[in-house]
Amino acid sequence: xRHQVSLRIGPVGFRVGSAWRAPVAALAALYAGYPxxxxxxxxxxxxxxPTRPWRxxxxxxxAIRGDFELPDAAPMALAHGLLAAEMGMNLQMALxxxxxxxxxxxxxEKDGRALILTGESGAGKSTLAALLGERGWRLMxxxxxxxxxxxxxxxxxxxxxxxxxxxxxxxxxEVDAARFGPLLExxxxxxxxxxxxxxxxxxxxxxxxxxxxxxxxxFGQAAAARAVGQAETFMRLTQASTNYxxxxxxxxxxxxxxxxxxxxxxxxxxxxxxxxxVEALWTGASEWRAAA
Amino acid sequence: MAAPRYIxxxxxxxAVARLDGLCALFHExxxxxxxxxxxxxEILDALREGAADxxxxxERLAARFEVEDEAGADAIAARLAELEAAGLVRRA
Numbered sequence: 550x551r552h553q554v555s556l557r558i559g560p561v562g563f564r565v566g567s568a569w570r571a572p573v574a575a576l577a578a579l580y581a582g583y584p585x586x587x588x589x590x591x592x593x594x595x596x597x598x599p600t601r602p603w604r605x606x607x608x609x610x611x612a613i614r615g616d617f618e619l620p621d622a623a624p625m626a627l628a629h630g631l632l633a634a635e636m637g638m639n640l641q642m643a644l645x646x647x648x649x650x651x652x653x654x655x656x657x658e659k660d661g662r663a664l665i666l667t668g669e670s671g672a673g674k675s676t677l678a679a680l681l682g683e684r685g686w687r688l689m690x691x692x693x694x695x696x697x698x699x700x701x702x703x704x705x706x707x708x709x710x711x712x713x714x715x716x717x718x719x720x721x722x723e724v725d726a727a728r729f730g731p732l733l734e735x736x737x738x739x740x741x742x743x744x745x746x747x748x749x750x751x752x753x754x755x756x757x758x759x760x761x762x763x764x765x766x767x768f769g770q771a772a773a774a775r776a777v778g779q780a781e782t783f784m785r786l787t788q789a790s791t792n793y794x795x796x797x798x799x800x801x802x803x804x805x806x807x808x809x810x811x812x813x814x815x816x817x818x819x820x821x822x823x824x825x826x827v828e829a830l831w832t833g834a835s836e837w838r839a840a841a
Numbered sequence: 842m843a844a845p846r847y848i849x850x851x852x853x854x855x856a857v858a859r860l861d862g863l864c865a866l867f868h869e870x871x872x873x874x875x876x877x878x879x880x881x882x883e884i885l886d887a888l889r890e891g892a893a894d895x896x897x898x899x900e901r902l903a904a905r906f907e908v909e910d911e912a913g914a915d916a917i918a919a920r921l922a923e924l925e926a927a928g929l930v931r932r933a
Contacts, residue, residue, distance in 0.1 A: 779860035780876060787874065794872065798856060801867035801874060805858035 550596060555586055559695065559706040559754050560649075561642065562586025565634050567597040569609065572630030579631065579709050579730045579743055582751050593617075593645060595637035600624045613637040617644035629733050632741060635711065642693055642706075643791040649695035649704065650796055650803045653789045656689035656703055657681045662761035663703045664831060665694055665810075667789045673768040676716040677823055679744060683723050684824070688750040689758065698796065698803040702757040707750045709743040717742045719820060762834040763812035766823060770816035774826055777812040811837060844895055844914075846933040847921050849888035855929070857882065868929060875927050880906075884920055885929065892933035895921060 550566025552573040557563075563586070567573045586592070596614040609627040615637055622640075625633045642651060654667035655678035664686070666674040675691040682688030689705035696703055709730065712720055717732070717740060730743035745751075765777060765785060777785070786804050787793050793800045811834045817823035856867040864882045866875045880902065887893070887901040895918035902908055902917070924930040 780863040780865070783860055783865055784876065793874075797872055798867060798869060801856055801858075801865070805856075805860070805865055808860060 554580075555589070555591055556580050556583045557586045558583065558638075558708055559690070559704055561593065561646075561695075561706065562591040563593050563595065563638055563641070564591035565595045565597070565637065567630070567634070568599055569597070569611075569627060569630060571627065572597055572611075572634050575631040575730060576634045579745055581745070582748070593638070593641035595634060595641060597630060597633055597637065613640065615641050617641055619644075629736055631730055631743065632733055632736055635709065635743065638708070639692065646792055647795060650698055650793065650800050651791045652694040652696060652786060653692070653791060654694040655691040656694045656705070656758075657686035658689050658705075658756075658758040659686050659831075661758055663689065663694075663758035664827070665703070665760060665763045666766055667694075667763070667785070668765050668767060671768065672766050673716075673817075673820070673823065674766060675710055675712065676719060676820060677766060677827065679710045679712065679716070679720055680723065680820060680824060681827065682746060682750060687753055688746045689754075693791075696760075696803050696807060697757070698799040700757075701760070701803065701806050703760055704757045705750070705754045707746040707754050709745055712742050712744055714739045720744055760807055760810045761838070762831055763807075763810050764827065764830065765812070765814040767814065767816050768823075769818070771818060772822045772826060773816040774813050774830060777814050779808045779812075782808045782810075782812040844918070845921075846892045846894045847888060847898075847925065847930045848892045848933045849885045849930050850928075852889060855885070866929065868927075871928055873928070875929065877924075880917075881920055881924060884917065884924065888930060 552570050553566040554573050554577045555564045594615050597611050598614050600610045600612045610624040611633045612624050613622055613633050654665050655674040657664050657678055668674055678691045688707055690707050691710045692708055693706050694703050695706050728745040733741045813830055815826050854869045858865045864877050887898055895914040899914050899917050
């Protein structure tokens with residue numbers, strides 16, 4: 550490819566190539582401070598190519614290509630090139646990852662223990678994880694949690710946080726503007742702006758953590774929390790995993806082990822309430838562990 | 842017509858995990874995961890003593906557990922049909 554960048558996010562190396570300079574330059578700026586892949590070898594390759602050769606110049610339109618592809622993925626505008634690169638990286642993980650059990654979840658860590666937030670898109674897990682990551686927790690990732698089937702530990706995958714619409718202003722009030730990527734307006738999900746995790750999240754991205762609490766947040770309801778049983782947790786997590794079926798027995802063993810972690814569903818009307826609920830449940834889970 | 846007799850898939854092809862009151866089963870040959878409620882796991886265990894129809898199975902279960910009065914052979918036959926549809930038991 551004419552332009553390319555290689556970087557490592559947690560244990561996974563990526564090489565992103567592009568027919569245009571802009572998406573690669575934006576990606577390199579957003580991921581400033583990230584290491585190169587181990588031994589220079591990327592696990593996954595993403596290519597951003599013109600949908601037709603001449604469309605590199607005239608009304609450029611990006612097709613996301615790579616080791617793994619969705620045949621019917623819609624092309625994207627060059628103005629959203631950074632988003633295309635991010636989506637391409639997600640796609641390689643979701644379709645190609647065969648080592649880690651992948652959970653569509655945000656993860657933060659404290660004292661070597663991990664809090665896992667998982668739920669439907671729009672449940673607010675990215676925003677909550679981003680805020681927790683600035684308030685005494687280490688951000689491990691806002692998109693995918695990597696569960697090691699052998700050890701049962703979670704590994705960090707601290708990609709840039711994908712903030713949407715109202716969450717952009719919430720985080721702009723919280724962190725240095727230099728950590729933000731460009732504002733991408735008019736995407737299929739509205740306005741999107743990427744936020745680089747803080748220096749601690751990047752520096753400690755090779756430190757795994759033991760799962761300690763699973764939360765299923767839901768935005769837009771009066772504050773409430775209820776314990777979730779193991780069978781329901783198991784079913785929710787099979788739905789939250791992109792590669793549970795592909796992993797076979799290893800995936801089953803990893804998930805049935807993970808559901809021994811205390812779990813709760815939380816409803817919240819605003820982020821301040823959610824953060825209070827999270828801290829209270831975390832304290833409760835710590836006391837429960839101490840008593841057990 | 843005689844009642845159908847069933848045998849269970851071999852124990853080594855199934856991974857079993859208790860999840861509170863329910864049970865998750867992973868069937869290696871199909872790669873499918875099933876969540877089942879009692880008495881499905883107990884039926885699978887009891888069937889491993891040998892092929893049985895619903896009435897025989899009920900006797901085996903009654904010898905091991907306190908079987909409630911309404912859990913007759915018809916109920917066991919219905920559970921067996923479900924397990925057959927899931928590919929966890931088959932006709933002997």
